[in-house]
Amino acid sequence: MNRTGDEVQSPTVRVSGAGRTEHGERVLSAARAAADSVRVLRTGPTGISAYDPLVLATDAGRTAFFPAPETSRVRDLVADVEDGALPTDGAAAVVQHDVETTTLPVPTDGPLAVGQRSVLGPCGWVDPLDPAACQFRSLDRDAGAIADAGLVGRGRGDATADEPVADAWRQARETDGDPVVVVNANDADDRQRADRTLLAGSTMSVLDGVAAVAEYLDTTDAVIHVAETDTELRARLQQAIDAAADELPVVPVLVEGPDEYRAGAPTAALEAIEGADRIEPRLQPPSPAEYGLYGRPTVIHTPRTFAQIHLALSAPEESDADGSASATRLLTVTGDVAAPATIEIGSDARLSTARDAVELEGSFKMACVGGVFGGITRTLDVTPTTAELTAAGLGTEGVVELLNDERCAVATAGERARFASEANSGRCVPGREGTVQLTELVRAVYRGSLDREKIRELGRVMARSSNCRIGARAPRPVLTAMDEFESSFEAHANGRCPSGACTDKL
Template sequence: MSRTGNAVRSPVLRVSGAGRTERGARVLSAARRTADSVTVLRTGPTGISEYDPLVLATDAGRTAFFPTAETSRVRDLVTAMEDGELPTDGAAAVVDHDAERTTLPVPTDGPLAVGTRRVLGPCGWLDPLDPTAYQFHSLDRDASAVADAGLVGRGRCDAAADDPVADAWRRARETDGDPVVVVNANDADDRQRADRTLLAGSPMSVLDGVAAVAEYLGTTEAVIHVAETDTELQAHLREAIDAAADELPVVPVVVTGPDEYRAGEPTAALEAIEGVDRTEPRLQPPTPAEYGLYGRPTVIHTPRTFARVRLALADPEGTDRDAASTTRLLTVTGDVAAPATIEVGSDARLSTARNAVELEGSFKMACVGGVFGGLTRTLDVESTAAELTAAGLGTEGVVELLNDERCAVATAGERARFASEANSGRCVPGREGTVQLTELLRAVYRGSFDRAKIRELGRVMSRSSNCLLGAHAPRPVLTAMDEFESSFEAHADGRCPSGTCSDKL
């Protein structure tokens, strides 16, 4: 590949998201077979799956965007570029930009224009397996400034979710024993795509964030935990780690765990990494920072938290070291033509997410926060953890848009049933409470809607469960009751207002 310093020499044709579909692989192969002087670069996904494979034709600071390109089209694009032309006919967008930029140039409209792309910036633009593109040597990895900035963990797989990461870092550094860093990337909930998008599109950002935290802790040991069934991601990460081994002071080890929802809980992930027969959350305290992997002080974050650390270190102006100005990754999914992962500012409202996807049908409600998020009729809520929590919604970074064919009672019931099947059984609220919650919802279909009993059970579970599954399992039910109580009453009378269910449990 031809380069000038850290920049790819123009003209260059990028193929984004080629690994997601067979067509993407064919497009990439066709481009490489056709190219002679044109550089063909395979990049990771942009987060907008509707566009995959996305072909970006760039020359001299100008880029033309061609979503869902076919092999015949990409051959024509390469041929035109070989002849010294930048093809723009039929492009979804054409963007002028700095020829040396290291983040995706953003069109003025369309899904890629939704929100802002800071953590997602390299995704779809840089070669995810080329460490030189990330300019590691120019980065000061002193994480002390980040620790003082108030950055918080992101996602249910993060041991510091919605809490300042500095608390866990300092506790781990002060605890006796050799510390270790864990990247928890094993989330079996298909609704959540943010971490997978980052690992596929910008693994070097995650690895650099890991290195910064490891140096802060004074350790050279790190582990990346991924699902045992995701062999493509495993191979991709190992290739990225090998490529960056000479650039980074920490070389993580990839370890696989069961592809189960409960294995994503941070302490359950530690059990999985240790290879125990039964994966279940540990009792806390002590926290992982005090007693983590093999009893060692452990910092365990999601990929998006580590990528956020890297961005903060790389920001010379200090903007991304300010917790109040950080962004949030949101995966927009549900009844949509294709899911999308976007990035929004702290002052953005969730309604922004609707601009990134095409909703199939009319909007009825959203479930915000993953499988155990809160149901809401409105997305007029800011994306901060405080605002989401105050609205009874989840903070995991998922906005599931549901259309008018959905039944609120059935939606809540299906999630309660999932909780009864997926919990570890370690504590009574998780083991028995989820079963009782499911039975109370089944009773609604049989004509008995006991509001008070459901709310009291939810209160007990949320306060006394050992893990977040048991604590959050009542949330879809309670928020559905708040927003759609008349639908529960109708079901108790033997009628589904949406006309889509009889007995869904």
């Protein structure tokens, strides 16, 4: 089903990110109440939370942007559109665009102009519950060609994170048993918002990516794993699945999982879906592709990966020079900022670009790149490629946490070590005991003992021998902070916090 030209070109008022706040719901209700002949669409978030709810007034190929307006202003905006006049007074931006665009028109400046909007393109513009708003590609393109193009998994919840998906897909297809596709969308770390943004704003793209993989595996079984606390997201997902049921060859089943950090790991997610009492990562090998959900060959990716698959099916020309189909990376910019933002940047961009998407509170001191167990750095002069991030000691999980000059590097690293000691599953010794030892070694700095070599050796052992990613990556914030802020560690050992932030830490 396709929209007619009249539907595309008719005056429209879009309300983006309405479900994030009560004010957003009031804005949506006010727009609908004021509308008569004008269409009012509830769209998903754009990724720029400072703009939520964002009202977009569109007519004849021009769109005016109104971030977080009052309800009285919304009624006036709709009335103007009803009268045939596009309101522009007080607009944050007015953009001219193709009347049939299926992606958000991008202003020339402001946070929406940061990076590019390829995977994020539909977010904030299309009705995420309308199958007609998505050009499904899973039925007329070969996902195998996408695997051959070098697409890599995105995020810690992906079983092929930073690795080509092709091997897992082929392994699952060739292993005896009925394959199953899993969308791992349960991430309790609020630092990372890209997956939620895609599920809420570009739902059909994710479902199309799921269908493409299912077609490649010759299966009709798919599961979407979401946190039990994401009640609104689950409800909207179910509506989208029901709406697309006749359009796609696979109808995913929604399964709730515990709102725990450890449950976001790929094999821990499988345990959660199976209803295990104890959520912990499985020993590997075998990989999920060989022995996954209920022992079946399983392909498990994050929503980011499935959305990349859809993009690769829709626009294969958007690829790296080496033929890779994963030319962009989604980043959630958070930390000491007025409001987080999820953006998309190309492989040739610098992470410093992320600073333009948010308003930093205070002066920049450092960043933690890669989630709670990312690397601490003073500079963001690196590209978002796996190779450069890894070489710089940073993480690839799609988070750039900007921290201001009131933060203490020692305390920041120590708090993450302590979190690791609490959040690990306890299954392996490096995760269970190593994280406790790491926390104690940072605590010892406050007591006057800085044993650099012991910290580094413990980090090497944990990275090399941990079964879970928590144990393997927990040392990273401490090691990188020690490299970048060695003088601060020394000052703490001498009883002084240079930033003045530490009183009774850890």
